Amino acid sequence: MKTAHFIKQVFTVAVGFFVSLLFLLLITIWGVSQLASNDSSKHEVRVNSILQLNMQGRAVELVHESLLGSNKGIIDLNLIKKAIHKAKDDSRIKAIYLELSYFDAGWAALEEIREALLSFKKQGKTIVAYGDSYSQKSYYLASVADEIVLNPSGLLEFQGLSVTIDFYTKLFENICIKPIIFRIGAYKSAIEPLCLNKMSEESRKQTGDYLSLLHEHFLKNIGLERNIKVSKLKEFAHNLSVVLPTDALYNKMITKIAYEEESKKSLVQQFNESDATVNKYFVSYKHYTHLNQQPDVANNIAVVVAEGQIINGVSSAGYVGASDFVRTIERVKKDPDIKAVVLRIDSPGGSVLASDIMCQAIEELKEVKPVVASMSNVVASGGYYIAAPCHYIVAQPTTITGSIGIFGILFDTTKLMQKIGIECDVVKTSPSADFLNPRTTCSQEESKFFYKILQSHYETFLQKVSKGRGLSMNKVKSLASGKVYAGTVAKQNGLVDELGGMEKAIEKAASLANLTGTYRIGCFPYPKTKLEQLLEYTSSNIKMELLSSLAEEHQILNHLQAIRKRQGWQAILPYTIDIK
Template sequence: MKSFLKIFFASFVALTIFSLLAIVIGFWILTSVLQPDKPQVGSKGVLVLDLNVAYNEQEKDNPLSALSGNESGNAPGLYDVVRMLHYAKTDSTIKGLYIKGGYNANGFASSEELRKAVVDFKESKKFVIAYGETLDQKSYYVSTAADKVYCHPQGGIDWDGFSVTLLFMKGLLDKLGVEPQVFYAGKFKSATEPFRFTKMSDPNRLQTTDMLNDLYATFLETTAQARKIDTATLHQLSIDGTIRTASDALANKLVDGLKYDDEVKDELIKKLNIKEADKINFVSLGKYAKAVNFKNSKGDDKIAIIYASGDIVGGKGQDGEIGSDNFVELIRKARLDDDVKAIVFRVNSPGGSSLASDAIWREITLAKKEKPVVVSMGDYAASGGYYISCNADSVFADASTITGSIGVFSLLPNMQKLFNDKLGITFDGVKTAPYADMGGINRPLTEPEKRFLQLSIDSIYSTFKQRVADGRKTDINFIDSIAQGHVYTGQRAISLRLVDRTGTLQDAVNCAARMAKSKSYWLKEYPEKKSFWEELTNVSSYTESASEKTIENKIGKDQYNMLQQVNKIKEMIKTPQSRLPFDLTVN
């Protein structure tokens, strides 16, 4: 027995030591693989702006992608891209910019900021070449800033105009025996229309048409200026369906040439003055971000940038959501930090929970009393997204930003017929008061309960309008006339005094510095980037992301968007929502 115990404990100690060594060695390997030395750009670099990559508000950093050598898992944030292009203007190792077209994964306002950054880069007199086998309209919009725009001889560009297609589920709900009990305030508040109608209402059709025309006008005007073609001619090309092939695009001067990939590379080789056998030094934005110090990290004063991106929800929220608890804390942290001289609040949100929006609005209001607060709107800052923006000292939006949508709604399904008639399920119970079971989905609301809910919605809507009136320093009757859930573009919102001026995030930062009377500043960005090990151990987010991408690839992007719309229904039930119309995907 004594001999057994000796062998057992000796083996146990050996195993423990071996395990500790394995952990240390594994840590060293992971650190060396996943946190490599600072990469070198090399000479005669060509920076690559890949429009197929979605540049979110903040950097997307997947440490596991380094193991597979797949850089696509690490995408810089939109503002990072803008700052990198500005830095590259004076970087002698970068000789030009290559815009990789195709399907532009970024929104209209994001594309607007990317295009302006390309225009800024061109001031360096370095070459800019855009190429794609096919170019969708958003991709072409950014590409028009290039010196030359090329497409594949058998490819082409999309020039059929813009469209919005909404999904309506009333017919399905009727067949299932589900009654959507809807309460809303604002005649343009169309987020609940998919449950109530089988087609767009006249007010919704009007506002969507205005929005689409504004976006299209910006697209045409920008193209007209870049390609030296008048807007009427460009519009007529889409009306007539003229652009069907790459040759059509060339004949109508929308592109500068039809080239295969090797021919485009030959042109780059000539511009770089290198040998034909030499490999072109393409520099991805992900690599460039790690190789150079493009951020403004030196200065006397600190300016905080707080990125609020995604649906607005109560509590802490998940990655990609604006959780009220988290963002109240972030804003409060910046407010109480005496070193922070101004706050830039970057909002990219279609809205969400009205209560969560009000909690964030409150903290913005408190911060505004202490230091300048400037809002910069991204692709969306609508409904709840506008709620949390309206009380800033100054509000910037891109011309293509979707904003407004000042309205409220609530949804509660009555599934009694589905349970009783379709499934054979019944319910029974007891209660201590008439309204103790109000809000259950197993029965219809009574008339008093419907009045209660509508009064609640009306009250929230009234508060929302008053918040806007106070923040924008205007009359509440005027706000009521332009509210009603009406959606506007950033350009149109200026004339309605909902937005102060058009401008990028950089313009908002410059404004905040002026308001703080700061001549020298550096930027602190929130939410702060997760540590290496926090990112590495967050396996669930990568698994979920990979699963979602697999589903999207299998069923197609449009079908996947519809699936997401249906999935959002559960988020709307019972909780009063300040949210954009159900879906505003522009094709």
């Protein structure tokens, strides 16, 4: 017993020593990084400085700190916009340098960055864009620039927009799994990838409708900035006639063919002819936005971000957890300094139960403070569910919204179990005691009961929209059935109040709260620090983060991960929309 006690003490001391060592290491790393970041000479804003927007990565509304790695490849959308708006009124900043080689974002996010750049340009300041190559999304931003530079070996991918959907019906047939599908609404096609091999006519029609609207908007705005007719741009895309650098230059889609260092040097010399030093004039947007933070004032507007699929429980990268969301709303509601709230949504929807819980929290919040919804790239189904109760809704013309509908899926794995040698037997006290057992199919009575539940949730969804938007039930029903709309159409049919971005939503929130003086904008929820993540980390968290990293690289894993997280009835967009 004494030996066991001694070993236990030694083990306890050893564990304590290694934990203390780990914390000391983390504190040392943090201290060194702080000293490095506080090197003022490195980030000095000089006269005739150039704001450098290194846009290599994917833009997101909310950056989640990653314990297992850096956030390389993740761009904070709000930080980008903040830097541009700040630079617009800073006399020391003469130009913006856009590095757009490997940039990706949703179309509504692109619209907001583009609007900020145009506002900067209206002050008589210069914008130069450079790309090793340009995707259509990155070129949409580059089109506002005074000079568009393309690498001699690069390409301009200007070929029209498309939506591609993967179908898994054959996959499930091959592995002997039968999806049992329940849905309401002919346009609620979230389940189509699981039961069809191509789009239904309803899905194809609505996809074509909003894709055409987005394409026309895209071409019109590019045409205005480059002084090229829309018909000519369509011809370029149809014939792939501006893909090569020389063709793009000839057709005035770009202004220069050059390497990056040459384009940087040329820009610096525009404002500093006598100084050959290039790098000292470039200011990183990340450091620039942290200089001279907003002053403390009594009146604040909270921007609450809901980004990703809606699920029960806690939030993580790509998912909005209802319990975390409700805690954030409660915090905002109780803060006396917060006078109004902007709900920033970028979500295709998800769990009906989680959406309803979040909707209820918003309804309670709006009783005490003005709430304005700001729609980003996709605000559909469950995403629209939580937007509906807000006092006012603002969306971009390119926002994808609507999809008011609901579905449920069960997976019958009976044949798979039999094929691999697993048999199942059951003893029941009532006919439907094993109703939700995934290894069994549904009886006719059970299917009817499923649809009864589904209809009940759908009616609740319609009522929430009717009440929140002040529309009759008949009007809501005509807009529902899973139909998807671009922001411009949603404005026409009453699902949206005004077209615009986050700034317009903030202005409206301030107006509703009667804020006439200076007010501060705070973003919620606060991202967890690496130390906070370390304290609550478990092996399951590590496995999920590794799976998320893999899912980002492989689309099929992303779909399977999303299916795994879906519990109960779903109010979610038909499929993952990635317009390229």
